[in-house]
Amino acid sequence: QSALTQPASVSGSPGQSITISCTGTSSDVGSYNLVSWYQQHPGKAPKLMIYEGSKRPSGVSNRFSGSKSGNTASLTISGLQAEDEADYYCCSYAGSSTYWVFGGGTKLTVL
C-alpha cells in the first residue's frame, strides 16, 4: 500500500484561505468516505482536525473543512492564523489488511 500524495508545502498570508490536496487510489480514498486530517506542531502529537471526510471533532475551529472528489480529498483552512502553521497529514482507511494509509505530510507556512 503506497502512501497518499500531498504537496510538500503550501503557504498563505493571515486571513487568506488555503487548500491541501491528498490523492490516493480507488483502493483507499476512492473506496471509502473515511479520510481524516491531522495537524502536527513540531515535537507534538498529531491532533485530529477532520474525520470521515468532512466532520469536525468538538473543539476544532469551523475554519477547517474537508471534502472529497473521486480519489482526491482536500483540506481547506480559511481565515489563516499564525497558529495554523504546522504539518498536516491526510489519512485514509484502506481496508481490513492495511487499516490506515497516511499522506507524506504538508508543511503549512503562514507568511
Next chain:
Amino acid sequence: EVQLVESGGGLVQPGGSLRLSCAASGFTFSSYWMHWVRQAPGKGLVWVSRINSDGSSTSYADSVKGRFTISRDNAKNTLYLQMNSLRAEDTAVYYCARGVTYGDYFGKGTLVTVSS
C-alpha cells in the same frame, strides 16, 4: 480527560528487542480499538499495527509483519508493542492512537533508536 502515555522506548542494537507500552486513562479502554503509528526523524506518519477491543484480531504493516506483535491487557488499561529483530529503519517516535477508521486521540510518543 482521555490520556494515552507511551513508554519503553530507548536505544537498542540492531537485531535487539524492545517492548513499548501505552497506558490509557479517561475512557473505557476495553471498548476501543487501538493502533500504533510511527514517525521516523524528519519524516511522515506511518501506520504500524492495530488491535480490536478484546484483542482477538490484529493487523500489521508489511514492514513489521513477523517481527512486531501488538497486544493489550484490558484489566491494566494498557496497550503493548513487542518489537523483535529491530533494524535501523525502525528508528522512530512511536505513538499509540485510539480509534477504528481514524485516530481521535494520540499519545505524545516514545522514541526508539536502533543503532550500534
